[in-house]
Amino acid sequence: MKVAIMGYGTVGSGVAEVIDTHEDVISKRSGGIELEIAKILDLRDFPGDKHEEVFTKDFNDILNDPEIKVVAETMGGINPAYDFTMKLLKAGKSVVTSNKELVAQKGLELLEAAEESGTNYLFEASVGGGIPIIRPMSQCLAANHIEGIAGILNGTTNFILTKMIEDDMSFDDALKLAQENGYAEKDPTADIEGHDACRKVCILASLAFGKHVYPSQVETEGISNITLEDVSYIHSANGVIKLLGQIKYIDENNIAAFVSPAVVYNGSQLASVRDVFNAILVRGDAVGDVCFYGRGAGKLPTASAVVADMVDCAKHVNRRKIFGWGPGEEDYVVDYKTQLEMPFYVRAKLSESEVVSMFNDVKFLSRKGQPSDEVAFITDSMTQAKLYEILGDSKVLNVIKVTNY
């Protein structure tokens, strides 16, 4: 079957490589399907590339080729990816993507367009890179009410936090190392401020509960405020700090969804996820906790998920995958700060007796070199609003949520 690739960057060139080197296994697992790369769209030139003769700079060469049935969109960004994808779906071609920004922002519209034209829009690679999560959630866990999801969804921030936790490296040094290793972009904002994780939360929440959740609905906090002092206090409580995307079912009309640093206690499957690895824990009412772990990014892991989706489209040319992903609602995602109760880690310029007079019961933490005017503790479960009400105008240095995953 003839296929096309749009965007020949890291993931797109990985898609070509995986197709070239996995003919045998793809054919075996799909009952004889062969993928033939008929066109690659990119504005750049790639002289000497193995696929040199199929490059084009004109999107219409793909759109108007009736033999191309499946297209991989690995361009990233909203435009022109959105426009191209919409045109392809309307023209009866299936599209698969690793573009989480586009799926998080325009997933509903694109899935509706696919429904109308009887094509498929698949996006396994948009969350967790090569980790199978979209298909297991929508198919294998189909007979579960999902109660919540918690995920380490961004490899760059997990690498930085791992270096801070294990090597006592400062945030700035760890970020620099991540950039040197190619894990972080020159402008690392999307990763360290949690925007990348936020998009993945939107996709997971939309799939789990069937209403589109948009990035603007998901309150997002990054890791740039985390210090080695926090790491050290939390280590003494037998926990680690992770950047988590969390989703909680509240009732048929409401969920909570947010991205923030969180204390995860050792023993949780999420605590042992180190380095650039990702993990997504799904809590179902029948199955209990299931967890999916692997490389959340990188050329070949992500590309292998894109190609698996292409194979799936090729196997289902006249059949649609059903995701049950419907329209969103304005008040669907609640303000978790007033609605959800959880324990909090607090570091502040307070004395232990001041803390005791404010809170009924807390667990004090300690660290090497702790100054006499600094205190750190973990509170009982309460809303974040209540926490700040109690803390009043105390000199708070940091507050981190404690998760129950």
Next chain:
Amino acid sequence: MKVAIMGYGTVGSGVAEVIDTHEDVISKRSGGIELEIAKILDLRDFPGDKHEEVFTKDFNDILNDPEIKVVAETMGGINPAYDFTMKLLKAGKSVVTSNKELVAQKGLELLEAAEESGTNYLFEASVGGGIPIIRPMSQCLAANHIEGIAGILNGTTNFILTKMIEDDMSFDDALKLAQENGYAEKDPTADIEGHDACRKVCILASLAFGKHVYPSQVETEGISNITLEDVSYIHSANGVIKLLGQIKYIDENNIAAFVSPAVVYNGSQLASVRDVFNAILVRGDAVGDVCFYGRGAGKLPTASAVVADMVDCAKHVNRRKIFGWGPGEEDYVVDYKTQLEMPFYVRAKLSESEVVSMFNDVKFLSRKGQPSDEVAFITDSMTQAKLYEILGDSKVLNVIKVTNY
């Protein structure tokens, strides 16, 4: 759509419960499918059961009902499950199962029968209970050459080992506790001798590499020889003992597949799998290591996987899932003892100097209360045959493989 359940034991009654309580989410995720339990086959009576009016003791009531399109086989064992399943598939009904013994022994024949009649035979629940693994392996990882698989595939033995490791409980006491908790059968042989894990290895290997592997081809060693002394020595090496099913790709014509206790170093995703939980780690050439974790047994987790398969069958009444599972070959699974190299943990009645004279380089381990005539060490990588050749007629107390997962 009308469905039937054969076998109303733990899993079968769980299937009915999940169908009864998850109508809403099943309908949403499947585009409107409703499952109606039309018949339940069991030789026992269940007076007062919610589904009392649909019970039958006659298999023909299901076989000859043209409206029943999908049947869950939750009877277990080879007979009469095999006979019933074969007849149903030939009659054009799809069958889903949690019966790992049957899939491991007769998977190929049943898949071929399904192929001939254009039906589906699905078995997501046969490995890892509610953990999605069959579908992710066959679909999401379709564009990977699988290099190896290692799994904690049996909850009972993992519970026993966890009690030995964390609570210093003897094997016998931990087994008794597992029986009291309902995790182990009165006759625990199938679990503790590794036969249950062996069946799951057969299913995973057949799926990963496309040739049926039979239980008789998978050398299997249980955990009854593991002592607290071994646990303690291995703790000092920063590792834990797990019962692992391991599969390794060798070349197109050969794999290795075996079940045995294995040393897993802390830091591996498999080391932190405690209690009755299972985990399956798959190593692909493109995706790297991915790991699937959750409850590997239990009424509702397993039932939720069975029901997800029923939904999938209902969605694909006229389409077949392709697994690429072909016939096996006699010499396909090699003798890993002469073919695979790995490090070994050895406990023996030897002196350190005797050990040093036998092996070039070993890592000695220690434990509290170590007798002066006992030694424990970890060797370099070598075949098991070579290890025993070197050890000769030394008084060996235990040997445990060290895994690289």
